[in-house]
Amino acid sequence: MMSWSKIGPALLLLLAIVSQSSAQKVHSTSARFGGECSGAKHSFSKSLVSLIRKHREGNSYEDCASRHSEFWSTASEFCENSFAFDLNGDRQQEYFVRLGCGATGNCTYGIFAERPARLIGKIDAWFFWVDKNSRPWRQVTTYLREGGDQGYIESFAFTRTKYRSIAARREHFDSTQKSFPERMGMPDCTTS
Secondary structure, eight states: OOOHHHHHHHHHHHHHHHHHHHHHOOOOEEEEEETTOOOBOOOOOHHHHHHHHHHHTTTTGGGHHHHHTTTSSSHHHHHHOEEEEOSSSSSOOEEEEEEEEOTTSOEEEEEEETTTTEEEEEEEESEEEEESSOOSSOOEEEEEEEETTEEEEEEEEEETTEEEEEEEEEEEOOTTSOOHHHHHOOOOGGGO
16 A cells, blocks of 8 residues: 555645646637738628727827838728627627727727627737637637737626626746747738
8 A cells, every 4th residue: 555655745746737737728719810910801881880980080090001001011901901700609700990009019909790780899909819618709818018028918708798808917028938929829910
């Protein structure tokens, strides 16, 4: 029979390994987008175009084209395009539309539904990750750049009628550590 003096340290080691691996585990995602990815052109209904225009007012959208002209042959490709994803499994796309952007690449996005045309969230982000497992509405995690070695990570869930923040934290990392976007997987701009 084995004694506790031999089993105890082995159990502690096993527990330490399991807790360390689960602490480093990152959400499984079904979509990644944002950043310098341009998105795609979508045809919206007149009512959704009007709603988007209304929410762009006062969000520095007017400066979007001038700020991003160095990256795109036509800045409207970056400023006008959006990202589409079915967030609630109803086979209808919801749209992540840039409402205004800053010089660092962070943007304020509106999340819009088409039928009926409505705003279901307003989120500041550089990158988005859409959770694969949450239902009926998928959780969304964002990363906001704050400088070379830090960022702001925030998670959103759909409650009642819109996406609301449910958790947030600031991340500091050094050259020996991977940043949150690197751990989550950077968006592939060729597929957006």
